[in-house]
Each structure stands twice: as structure tokens, then as C-alpha cells.
Amino acid sequence: MVMTATDLPSTEAAAAKPRRSPVGNAYAYLQALPMALIFGVFFLIPIALVVVVSFFDYQSFDILIPDFVTFNYTDVFSSEVTYRTYLQTLTFCLIVWAITLVLGFTIAHFLAFYITSLPLQIVCFLICTIPFWTSNVIRMVSWIPFLGRNGLVNQGLMGAGITDEPIEWLLYSEFAVILGYVHLYTLFMIVPIFNSMIRIDKSLIEAAKDQGATSWQILKNVVIPLSKPGIAIGSVFVLAIVMGDFITVTVLGGGQIASVAKTIQTELSYLQFPPAAANAVVLLGVSILMIFALLRIVDIRKEL
Amino acid sequence: MAKLPYRGLMIAIFIAFVLFLYTPIFTIIILSFQGPDGGLTFPMRGVSLHWFAELFGPQSIGDVWGAFYRSLSLGGLVMVFTVVLSLMAGLAYRRGFLGSTALLYVAIASLIMPSVVVSLGIGAGFELAGVQRHWSTSGLGAHLTWTLPFGLLIIFAVFNRFDPAFEEAARDQGATGWQTIRYVVLPIIAPSLIGIALFGFTLSYDELARSSQAIGAVNTLPIELQAMQTNATTPIIYALGTLTTGLSFLVIGITVGAAMLIRRQQQRQGSDAGKGV
Amino acid sequence: MSTKPTRRSVLKGAAALGTTALAAPYVHAQEMVTLRLAGTGVNAYNEIAEKAMEDLGVMVEYTTLTSDDVVRRAVTQPTSFDLLDTEYWMLKKIIPTGNILGMDTTRIKYFDQIVPIFTKGELPDGTKIADQGTAPYEVSFLEKQGGEDFATETTQFMTAIPTVYNADTLGIRPDLINRPIESWAELLNPEFAGKASILNIPSIGIMDAAMVAESMGEVTYADKGNMTREEIDKTIALMIEAKKAGQFRAFWKDFNESVNLMASGEVVIQSMWSPAVTAVKSQGIPCVYQPLKEGYRAWAAGLTLPTHVSGRTLDAAYEFIDWYLSGWVGAFLNRQGYYTAVLSTAEEYMSPAEWSYWMEGGAATEPMLSPTGDVLAQPGDTRDGGSYWERMGGVACWNAVMDEDRYMVRKWNEFIAA
Numbered sequence: 001m002v003m004t005a006t007d008l009p010s011t012e013a014a015a016a017k018p019r020r021s022p023v024g025n026a027y028a029y030l031q032a033l034p035m036a037l038i039f040g041v042f043f044l045i046p047i048a049l050v051v052v053v054s055f056f057d058y059q060s061f062d063i064l065i066p067d068f069v070t071f072n073y074t075d076v077f078s079s080e081v082t083y084r085t086y087l088q089t090l091t092f093c094l095i096v097w098a099i100t101l102v103l104g105f106t107i108a109h110f111l112a113f114y115i116t117s118l119p120l121q122i123v124c125f126l127i128c129t130i131p132f133w134t135s136n137v138i139r140m141v142s143w144i145p146f147l148g149r150n151g152l153v154n155q156g157l158m159g160a161g162i163t164d165e166p167i168e169w170l171l172y173s174e175f176a177v178i179l180g181y182v183h184l185y186t187l188f189m190i191v192p193i194f195n196s197m198i199r200i201d202k203s204l205i206e207a208a209k210d211q212g213a214t215s216w217q218i219l220k221n222v223v224i225p226l227s228k229p230g231i232a233i234g235s236v237f238v239l240a241i242v243m244g245d246f247i248t249v250t251v252l253g254g255g256q257i258a259s260v261a262k263t264i265q266t267e268l269s270y271l272q273f274p275p276a277a278a279n280a281v282v283l284l285g286v287s288i289l290m291i292f293a294l295l296r297i298v299d300i301r302k303e304l
Numbered sequence: 305m306a307k308l309p310y311r312g313l314m315i316a317i318f319i320a321f322v323l324f325l326y327t328p329i330f331t332i333i334i335l336s337f338q339g340p341d342g343g344l345t346f347p348m349r350g351v352s353l354h355w356f357a358e359l360f361g362p363q364s365i366g367d368v369w370g371a372f373y374r375s376l377s378l379g380g381l382v383m384v385f386t387v388v389l390s391l392m393a394g395l396a397y398r399r400g401f402l403g404s405t406a407l408l409y410v411a412i413a414s415l416i417m418p419s420v421v422v423s424l425g426i427g428a429g430f431e432l433a434g435v436q437r438h439w440s441t442s443g444l445g446a447h448l449t450w451t452l453p454f455g456l457l458i459i460f461a462v463f464n465r466f467d468p469a470f471e472e473a474a475r476d477q478g479a480t481g482w483q484t485i486r487y488v489v490l491p492i493i494a495p496s497l498i499g500i501a502l503f504g505f506t507l508s509y510d511e512l513a514r515s516s517q518a519i520g521a522v523n524t525l526p527i528e529l530q531a532m533q534t535n536a537t538t539p540i541i542y543a544l545g546t547l548t549t550g551l552s553f554l555v556i557g558i559t560v561g562a563a564m565l566i567r568r569q570q571q572r573q574g575s576d577a578g579k580g581v
Numbered sequence: 582m583s584t585k586p587t588r589r590s591v592l593k594g595a596a597a598l599g600t601t602a603l604a605a606p607y608v609h610a611q612e613m614v615t616l617r618l619a620g621t622g623v624n625a626y627n628e629i630a631e632k633a634m635e636d637l638g639v640m641v642e643y644t645t646l647t648s649d650d651v652v653r654r655a656v657t658q659p660t661s662f663d664l665l666d667t668e669y670w671m672l673k674k675i676i677p678t679g680n681i682l683g684m685d686t687t688r689i690k691y692f693d694q695i696v697p698i699f700t701k702g703e704l705p706d707g708t709k710i711a712d713q714g715t716a717p718y719e720v721s722f723l724e725k726q727g728g729e730d731f732a733t734e735t736t737q738f739m740t741a742i743p744t745v746y747n748a749d750t751l752g753i754r755p756d757l758i759n760r761p762i763e764s765w766a767e768l769l770n771p772e773f774a775g776k777a778s779i780l781n782i783p784s785i786g787i788m789d790a791a792m793v794a795e796s797m798g799e800v801t802y803a804d805k806g807n808m809t810r811e812e813i814d815k816t817i818a819l820m821i822e823a824k825k826a827g828q829f830r831a832f833w834k835d836f837n838e839s840v841n842l843m844a845s846g847e848v849v850i851q852s853m854w855s856p857a858v859t860a861v862k863s864q865g866i867p868c869v870y871q872p873l874k875e876g877y878r879a880w881a882a883g884l885t886l887p888t889h890v891s892g893r894t895l896d897a898a899y900e901f902i903d904w905y906l907s908g909w910v911g912a913f914l915n916r917q918g919y920y921t922a923v924l925s926t927a928e929e930y931m932s933p934a935e936w937s938y939w940m941e942g943g944a945a946t947e948p949m950l951s952p953t954g955d956v957l958a959q960p961g962d963t964r965d966g967g968s969y970w971e972r973m974g975g976v977a978c979w980n981a982v983m984d985e986d987r988y989m990v991r992k993w994n995e996f997i998a999a
């Protein structure tokens with residue numbers, strides 16, 4: 001017999017936690033207040049401005065005409081380019097999500113279970129973080145000498161006699177964009193999954209093993225179910241950032257691949273604030289819906 | 305615990321992943337030793353330390369070191385705020401409060417909203433309110449709208465299935481709320497908080513788009529580096545990358561070395577200090 | 582001068598703390614004025630700021646940004662700077678916001694000597710310069726100070742004082758092309774499939790595309806800088822076709838990207854800026870700023886004053902502008918390969934050999950140094966495109982904001998998504 005995580009005693013205890021109430025107490029409000037204030041001042045007010053502007057009119061030489069018009073939105077929805085761009089961005093999202101999930105889960109699993117010393121875990125995380133302390137502006141420039149026609153990879157491949165001609169699709173292609181995303185965002189998957197995994201009571205795994213469960217069964221019936229919140233949180237990170245990215249797609253796609261945020265960026269660089277605002281609001285709506293659906297499947301706050 | 309399966313394979317995957325993470329860094333390191341006539345791409349034109357010397361000399365465009373110190377300071381501030389505010393919010397979520405779902409979705413919205421748009425909103429908002437922008441005010445706020453969602457969600461993972469029995473036991477023994485957090489909760493989640501701190505600092509230190517309109521007159525490092533791209537840019541940016549990476553390894557190496565040394569000494573003296581309260 | 586950055590940051594720090602009363606033997610010893618100058622890295626040389634401090638006792642604090650961020654700050658946060666270095670074509674959008682104060686030309690010492698490209702739309706010898714697109718003189722003057730409408734003729738109020746301007750064309754790698762290139766049409770020649778690039782700045786990119794389309798005989802334009810919807814459709818259709826056929830390796834947006842694309846051999850033909858070509862050459866890689874029979878696409882940038890500037894800061898700004906035009910800066914920027922606003926004063930600060938090389942199309946008689954002291958040309962080299970008169974006289978159109986720019990940006994996004 002193989003146990004599933006829901007049968008386990010400790011989760012029942014957690015679910016029966018007495019202190020949590022929908023209204024909470026004064027402490028809870030005080031504790032949540034600073035964060036709420038920051039978001040209020042630095043996010044909600046600015047975004048309210050954005051929403052207001054999305055209903056403004058604009059002309060080539062009169063960039064903001066206070067008004068209440070809806071054509072900025074109808075333009076977004078009536079354009080075939082919008083759907084094509086969303087399809088492109090969603091495709092990236094899906095592929096990158098799948099790759100970072102598998103890779104991130106595997107590495108989080110390694111760090112949580114195979115490395116048992118805390119200092120060593122911290123060192124591993126530091127090693128994974130150091131590359132990000134060299135500014136992304138610099139790292140993005142360095143992809144050309146790495147993946148380009150005369151880059152390290154092509155020189156290596158040609159030197160080893162694997163190809164005669166440089167491989168062109170390594171850079172400025174959908175492949176390059178996906179590679180860039182995986183490179184940047186796998187860590188965003190690793191961290192929450194790792195944090196979920198170290199909460200798993202090691203005795204559960206021992207117990208399952210004692211009952212004759214194979215490693216695969218333990219993974220499937222204990223580790224994965226109990227890592228679900230971490231997986232969901234990592235997924236939120238990856239989906240949210242890829243949906244809103246334009247830097248990676250521009251640099252590694254050679255400017256030839258569209259993304260929703262890039263459309264917004266182009267409009268902004270032309271000081272077309274109202275359509276950019278409308279596009280941003282739509283992007284926010286679409287992404288929130290996706291994440292809302294995801295959080296309906298996995299409630300990340302259930303066992304807090 | 306019994307031996308874990310595929311140990312070798314797992315180690316190999318991890319090492320491969322680390323190598324993958326460092327691919328741009330390898331290129332950066334190699335090219336930072338370009339000769340004085342070399343550029344930002346291959347071919348190498350000689351090998352020299354020229355660009356490291358240039359990095360420490362006067363630059364014509366941009367103020368790399370000023371921006372570097374600002375980024376470090378801002379990153380430090382953001383790190384502290386992110387850890388403290390996320391932890392507090394996490395505790396609030398454990399208690400539950402009205403509006404908790406709204407706050408969660410606001411945080412997620414902040415993550416999704418393209419940073420250029422948020423930045424423009426903050427910059428314009430400050431202008432409308434007649435407040436000057438500065439990296440330590442509007443800049444800090446802009447960075448927090450980026451790091452706090454990460455902090456909050458990671459704290460969810462940290463507190464996930466965190467057994468309330470620990471806290472209850474402490475309370476039964478007469479501990480106050482603060483004592484419970486300080487002596488029971490914090491020591492257990494300390495490693496995770498280090499992770500959040502690391503995340504907060506790194507996200508802030510490398511933040512570009514969200515700062516661009518909210519930072520005020522003087523730039524953080526990424527904005528300065530990006531602005532430098534509007535003129536002829538030399539391998540000094542690579543030298544900076546190499547130096548950052550080298551110094552980071554040095555600092556971590558020294559820290560790890562010191563920690564190991566201290567532990568060995570403690571073991572020799574049979575001291576039980578450092579084992580927690 | 583060996584501790585420049587340190588000194589600079591110390592000064593900055595001091596100013597930030599409000600301790601501006603540094604004891605220094607400056608003319609304006611009472612209190613040092615700081616001018617916050619926002620702009621791209623094109624002109625933001627620390628050498629200029631230091632020289633300004635030395636000569637004027639004015640501290641210039643640069644806010645260096647990408648061109649996108651510069652214009653966004655200009656329209657949404659005019660109080661965040663005291664002087665703005667921006668491109669002329671964007672003035673068409675910035676001026677109507679009312680954020681920019683027209684400069685009183687009677688307070689500008691060298692106003693009469695500014696090249697007439699900016700004041701009359703003609704070259705110094707009186708020949709008319711092309712006016713397709715947003716020619717600078719069309720947006721140089723205001724009806725009244727602080728006004729939101731451009732004047733059609735010279736008035737007392739100038740929107741911007743030109744800093745640098747130039748004539749752009751295609752850069753090529755002669756070593757990888759091995760044959761003469763004479764026309765913009767070559768950009769879409771299938772011979773260079775996968776090795777061509779254009780600017781990913783819609784307003785400039787579409788102008789390059791128009792130069793190509795016109796020279797291919799695909800589209801005829803009444804005014805390339807102000808296309809009709811039909812002209813935009815045709816131009817974008819041509820570009821989409823080329824993109825789908827794999828003509829382009831990448832689109833570039835930053836100066837440095839264009840240098841890297843060219844130097845790394847990713848691209849062999851692309852539209853470029855003059856110092857970018859020089860930067861490729863200085864790495865020992867052959868690169869030519871190829872003059873083409875259809876002419877150049879030109880642009881200009883200038884310093885503008887936001888409306889909030891007043892009192893001592895305003896005086897300092899006028900002083901700074903006079904100083905900017907008085908020759909030292911002009912010579913400095915000329916050596917970069919761009920052109921400066923007042924030629925006569927700049928000439929005084931350049932050696933005859935430099936003047937001959939950069940301005941008259943003569944062969945270098947000594948190594949030519951960049952503003953920062955790098956060797957840009959060896960004796961015997963001549964500047965691509967020749968003299969100032971040949972290059973600026975060959976201008977076919979200017980970077981522009983079109984009347985149909987809403988439509989154009991939408992079509993451009995379609996092009997990127999295609």
C-alpha cells in the first residue's frame with residue numbers, strides 16, 4: 001500500500017489549526033499594514049493613473065487629451081496583431097514554464113534532500129546567485145560573443161568538426177529567447193519549491209520507505225503533493241515575468257520577435273501613453289486570470 | 305536516512321545547471337582580458353589587463369563607481385525592507401485578515417505589470433504631487449513593488465505546513481507573542497529568510513526598467529550601464545563583471561572558511577555556543 | 582586630473598548633502614549652481630562637465646539615460662532636470678506639452694553664428710537643405726516664450742540650441758561584401774540575407790525603410806518624413822516580405838548594439854551612426870560609412886530649458902549655453918564625428934589638420950584622436966563621405982514624427998510580429 005500525502009497526520013493537524021480566522025486580530029492588520037502601504041503608494045496610485053490615462057484620447061502632437069474614450073481598448077481587441085502577439089507570448093510562457101518546472105524541481109529536490117548540511121545549501125544558493133550580480137545589461141551583451149556566428153559555441157562546434165558552417169539559429173531566434181528565459185528564471189522556480197521541500201517531514205519519507213514504497217512512488221505520492229504550494233508559487237513567478245518581459249525577447253530575439261510588453265514599450269517610446277496604458281491593463285487582466293486559475297487549482301495559502 | 309537514488313546523476317545535473325548559469329560569465333571573463341584595441345565581441349585582439357586599469361581610471365561617459373555604490377546601498381535597503389515586510393505579512397496571513405486575498409492579488413499584479421509602466425506611473429505621480437524623486441525614496445518604493453511580491457510568495461512557501469505546535473508550546477510556557485517569534489519561529493525559518501534577503505538584494509541590484517523613471521537625477525548601476533550603451537562602450541563593462549564575480553567568490557570563500565574554522569574550534573573546545581537557544 | 586571620478590563623486594556627495602559652499606576660487610564664489618542635465622550618453626562626457634566647472638564654476642550633473650527614457654522624463658517629469666538634451670524631431674511631441682521654455686535668443690551670444698540649418702533651413706553657403714521629415718528649422722522657434730506652437734519664421738524664442746547633428750547612412754563591412762555599395766536598395770538585396778539590420782526605433786527605422794523602398798522603385802513618396810497611410814502600408818509590406826524571407830539578422834536599438842553586430846560579423850550591412858563606424862574601425866575591423874547616391878538621413882539634437890528653471894539656475898543655464906557654443910565643446914564633439922552648432926568657434930580649438938580631416942574631407946596628416954584620446958584615423962585616411970558640405974549637402978530627409986504616427990506605430994508593431 002502506498003500512502004498519499006493527504007492521509008498523513010501532520011497535514012491534518014495543520015488543517016485543524018485553531019488560530020486562523022477570516023477576520024483575524026489587530027496584530028494581523030498591523031503586520032500586513034506596511035506592505036499594504038507600500039503597494040498602495042507605489043503601485044495602486046500609479047496604476048490608477050495608468051487606468052485613467054487608458055481612457056484618454058491622443059493625437060500625434062497632443063499626447064494626452066483628457067477625455068473618456070474606449071477606442072484604446074477596442075483597438076487592442078480588434079487588431080489581429082494583438083492575438084498573434086499574445087499567442088507568441090503564451091507559447092513562450094508555456095514552454096518556459098514546462099522547462100523551468102522540470103529543471104527547477106529537479107534541482108530543488110537535489111538541494112533539499114541530497115544536500116543535508118545547511119551551510120552547504122546556502123553556499124549552493126550563493127553560487128547560483130553570483131552570476132546575477134553581474135548586471136543583466138552586461139550579461140545580455142555577452143550573449144553575442146557566446147552564441148553568435150563567431151561565438152564560443154560555434155567556434156567549439158566547428159573546432160570539434162561537428163559542423164562546417166556556424167549555426168545561425170543559436171542567436172536571434174525563438175530558441176535563444178527560450179534559452180535566455182530558462183537561464184534567468186529557473187532560480188525563481190527553485191527557491192519556492194526548495195522552501196516547500198524542506199518543510200517535508202523526513203520521517204514521512206522514511207515511513208513510506210519502510211512500507212516498501214519505491215523512490216518513484218515516494219516522489220509521486222509524498223514529495224510532489226507536499227511541494228505543490230512551492231510549485232504553484234514558482235509557476236506564478238515564471239508566468240508573471242515572462243508575460244511582462246520585453247528585454248530578453250528584444251535582445252535575444254534580435255528585435256524580430258513580438259511580445260505584449262514590447263508592444264507597450266514601443267508605444268511608450270513614441271509617447272503614445274493612452275494605448276500603452278490600455279495594452280498594459282489588458283495584459284494585467286489576462287495574466288491575472290491565468291494566475292487566478294492556477295491558484296484555484298493549488299491554494300498556496302491553505303496550510304499557512 | 306537511507307541512500308538516495310541516482311546520486312551521481314543528480315550531482316551531474318546540478319553541476320550542469322551551474323555551468324549553464326555561468327555561461328555568460330565565462331564569456332565576460334574571457335573578453336574582459338581583451339587587448340587595448342579589442343571590443344565587446346570576438347575576436348580577441350591580444351590579452352591584457354588594460355580594461356581593469358581603465359575601470360579604475362577616469363571614464364568619459366557615465367559614473368560607474370558612483371552608480372555602483374548607490375546600487376549597493378539601495379540593494380541593502382531593499383533587502384532589509386523585503387525581509388522584514390514579507391515576514392510581517394507572512395505572520396499576518398497565518399492569522400488571517402480581511403482583505404488578505406486582495407493584498408495577494410495586488411502583489412501578483414505588481415509582478416505582472418510591465419515595469420516601464422509602473423515606473424512611469426511612479427515618476428509621474430511624484431511629479432504631480434510635487435515631490436522630488438530620489439533613489440532612496442521613489443527609487444526604493446519602485447524596487448519594493450518588484451521585490452515584495454517575491455518576498456511575500458516565498459514566505460508562503462516557508463510557512464507552508466509550518467507546525468503551529470511549536471508556537472503553541474512556547475505560548476503554553478508563558479512566552480509573549482514577540483518572544484515566540486524571536487526564539488521559536490525565527491530560528492526555524494532563519495535559513496529561508498537568508499534566501500529571501502538574497503533574493504531581495506539581487507532583484508534590486510539588477511533592477512532596470514522599474515527604476516528608469518523613478519530614480520531621480522542620479523542613476524543606479526544598471527541604468528548607468530544601459531545609458532553607457534548609447535555611446536561607444538568598451539570592455540570595461542566586462543572587467544566590472546569579472547571583478548564582481550571574483551570579489552563575490554572571494555567574500556563567500558572567506559566567510560565559509562571562517563565559519564568552518566570557528567566550528568572546528570568550538571568542537572575542539574566542546575563549546576555548545578552557536579547551537580541555538 | 583588622475584582622480585577624476587573620485588573627485589566627481591565627492592562633489593556630488595557634497596552637493597547632495599547641501600554643503601554647496603565649497604571654498605573655491607570661482608567667479609561665482611557665493612554659491613555653486615548645479616545644472617542637472619538629462620540626456621543620452623551621446624554628449625554626456627565627463628570631460629565637458631569638468632571643463633564647465635573649471636571655466637564657469639557651474640557643476641553639471643548628468644542624468645544619462647536611453648533616448649526613450651529621456652523623452653519620457655521630458656513629458657512626465659520636467660522638474661527632474663534643468664537642461665534637456667533631446668532630439669529635434671521629438672520636439673514636435675515635447676513642445677505641445679508646454680514643459681519647455683523658449684530660450685531668449687537675445688541672451689545667447691553666439692545665436693547669429695549658429696549654422697543656418699537650424700535657423701533658416703539652409704547650409705552656410707545659402708543653399709536650401711532638404712526639408713523632408715522634421716527639418717530642425719521647422720521646430721526651432723516658438724511664437725512666444727513658453728508657447729506650445731511653433732513659429733513659421735525666426736522669432737526671438739528658440740526651442741533648442743543644437744548640440745550635435747549628423748547625416749546617417751549605411752555602414753558596411755567591405756571585407757565581407759567585396760564589391761561597391763552605392764544604393765540604399767542594397768539593404769534588401771537577397772545577397773545579404775540574414776546579414777542585414779535596421780534600427781528598431783520605428784520613426785527612424787521607417788525612414789531607412791523608405792530610403793530603401795524609394796531607391797528600389799517600389800514606392801514613391803511625396804514626403805518620406807510625413808507619409809500617407811497608403812505609403813506606410815506599402816513600406817511596411819515590403820519590410821514584412823523581407824523579414825519573412827530572412828533578410829534581417831537582428832534589429833538594433835542602442836548605439837552599442839550596432840557596434841557589436843558589425844564588429845562580430847553578425848551583420849555586414851546596416852544603418853549606423855558615424856561614431857559607431859569609428860568604434861568598429863578602432864577595433865581593427867574594416868568598416869565603411871558608405872555614402873549612397875540617394876543621400877543621407879539626417880538628425881539633430883539640442884539643449885532645451887524646462888519651464889520651471891528660474892533665477893540663478895536660469896542665468897547659469899544661459900551661461901552654460903554660451904560656453905557650450907564658444908568653441909571648446911564644439912571642437913570636442915567634432916572629433917567624435919558628429920557636427921557642432923557654431924563652426925567658427927570650434928575651428929579655433931581644432932588644429933588645422935583636425936579641421937581638414939573632420940570638416941573638409943582632407944586626408945589626415947597626423948593620427949586623428951577621438952575626444953577621449955583614442956586614435957581614430959591614421960595619416961592618409963580620409964573621412965567616409967568627405968567634407969561637411971558634401972555630407973550635410975547630401976541630406977535627403979530628416980528623422981521625423983509623422984502626422985500619421987498612431988497608424989505608423991501600429992503598423993510597425995505588425996512588422997515586428999510578422
